[in-house]
Amino acid sequence: MMRYVVAAVLALASTAAQAEIEIQEITSPGGINAWLVEEDAIPFVSLEIRIVGGSSLDRPGKRGAINLMTGLLEEGSGDMDARAFQTAREGLAASFGYDVRDDSFVLSFQALNENRDEALALFRQSIIDPTFDDVAVERVRSQVIAGIQRDAQTPNSIAGDAFFAAAFGDHPYGSDQSGTLESVEALTREDLLNAHADVLTRDRIFVGAVGDISADELAEVLDTLLGDLPTGAPDLPADVDFGLDGGITVVEYPTPQSVALFGHAGIERDDEDFFEAYVLNYILGGGGFESRLMYEVRERRGLTYGIGTYLVPKDHAEMVLGSVASDNNAIAQAIDVIRSEWARMAEEGVTPEELEAAKTYLTGEYPLRFDGNGEIAAILVGMQVQGLPADYVINRNDYVDAVTLEDVNRVAGELLDADALHFVVVGQPDGLQTSE
């Protein structure tokens, strides 16, 4: 077993207080890599496992297959039906998580030391040997369909569907991973087996572990849990351009308050200007009460309860997105304010005071994220997926501090384009129409 130790000292905003976490990089005898933080204060362990690919690997015409397959992993495996499986899990008081997103499939596991091996065996069975029996398939299919019907009545989901369909068309990013009523109804057991084979592979797997477990014990766990996963993952989807021009799309929906999802093309996570963009977004709309948009739209004008913007660097496309909700008679004004603040930021950039305040917050907040075994395990996995080294946790605040006013304002001019912003508005907005 190979093993490195990186002592990562997390300095807080204060000079005195420091947190120390020690990240060990290990490789199991079977060749599975993982990052581990040993923490023996509480007798349990958290594992977070991410396999790159996710629901974007749905085969043509099979939208929703991977999502349905994921929902079925806890519904029967080995010689256990759904109830037998859940009865066993509950008796062990372990938590198993199965989740799928556009670009990754995520497994999470939490179990007490006293029955960790039994819990692992049960978790392994659900991953490696799911049954997909007819009764379970029909039950979960009906749950997924109910979710699709619910989304069709939820303003934020309606906005997201319209926005992403217009931005990405036939690329997987252009449709919801749950699929459509038609595509989900048509899925067969064979489709689920294919989905399982496409997603559950060891080619692009990343593991974070935190808790009361040694490196040797973890190595054994990795081989037991994941060693039987096959190689041969399908190709990832191609990169795709953000294909939506500036403008407004109104989707009529009977509700007193309109919701708007807005955005334009963004910046890649590994772009050399990413930290500048990150700080910029914090000041524009990412920073809660301290952001310009929150001040202008909520605090100063009372037009909304909340507004936020986000950098969204997905694996195959990048966006800057934002969302806001306002009364039907106020949403047009809110959009005017957003556009003009967007343009002002692109032209004038941030002030030295704003930059300093953002750096202090972002560097002070970073160590506060490391507050629980499950949270730390998820951070460790996220870093590996992004290709960051373990010592990133030491250097990350230096990257933030290295952002200069000149650079952040250059990036503001390059990244932000008020004319390119497209707003999808769901509701009955006064004075807004779909643009030509």
Place this chain on the structure above:
Amino acid sequence: MLRQLMAAGAMSTLGLTSAAADDVTTFTLDNGMEIVVIEDHRAPVVTHMVWYRVGSADEPVGVSGVAHFLEHLLFKATDDLESGEFSATVAANGGSDNAFTSYDYTGYFQRIAADRLELMMTMEADRMNDLILTPEDIETERQVIIEERNQRTESSANALAREQIRAAQYLNHRYGVPIIGWMHEMEQLQMQDTLDFYELYYSPNNAILIVAGDVEPEEVLALAETHYGVIPAEDNLPDRVRPEEPPQRAERRLIYEDPRVAQLYVTRSYLAQERDAGAQEEAAALVYLAEVLGGSSFTSVLGEKLTFENDIALFSGAGYGGVSLDATTFNLTVVPAEGVSLQEAEDAMDVALAEFMQEGVDPEQLERLRAQFRAAEIYARDNVAGIARRYGTALTSGLTVEDVQAWPDILQNVTAEDIMSAAERVFDRNQSVTAWVVRDKEEVIQ
């Protein structure tokens, strides 16, 4: 979303457990302010919270929403801070802050590097007494809370249905009025309404300080004496006696119709005993009852009878939130499967309940739940801020530190007989509201 409302009863039943008692230290200042210190030295971080024993159920009649409106206004100016400076200062020190309002409490908190604790206390003590509001603050922030109600309630058929159900459940108690307020009363809230509330209730003898994280109890006490200890107690603080429920003598039924309803469902709430100081056994039995009936969609009684043994329910569940100053509710919900009517779903739910009352609790299920409650106590130690919230909700809901610490053992000692006799008492249809939530009445009543 920011500055959120916390619905009473939203607390997970799994995890109502405490830190090891030896990590918790309590003090009381001379002015009556209670202090709870929860030590966790794993990371140099602290959560600083001040909880007031006042919530929406303490509001005067006619000004619903004032408790929550005031919570928003506490981020405006004081004699020492400009409007917005509180949160900006927290952020500039790398921390995050927020606040929440419920029926029984209002709370303010910051999470920040442990050596910034004194700065947090300085600012929080300042806004306990020295808030300065302007007419513009009132006008703008009233619009914000109206937008909040639009977002959370008016835009959600389910939220509107829940409001109607609670209004029908409570005949006299203020739990029947929404935390955020009725829209027509929110629109009329005035500065004097908020100041009357503030001047009476925002006082050290009505507050609990909770500090959790990398701190030493004696240091917290010394800082608290300096910053909170100098604030005078409020002599006119009223006893916390709300209008009580009369005997509930008739079952209530309602149909809520909204074209935005995606899934029809039937839900029933029963008036239920809450956790009381020194008497938490009934509530502990009800926690188990909710889990036994509807906790797991796979292994609970309703899950088995309505989904696995019969194709009646797409989803079924049971819920009970025991931390409440006054009587709480026990809730059952069934979302019918395709082709099943609401009448059939409700009938099947009642048959399942009747069978359960005959069959009793499966001993193996009871032991699994016991193991899960025990494990939840271990997992809970990973989240010291969660433990801080548990003390805050308990101490503002009529419970004591001793009650919080006794709770895990009380849960472990619940028997099948306790659960069944609690079920006998709580399932009284005369104290219940049954609601059908539908898209179109004509479709379901034929």
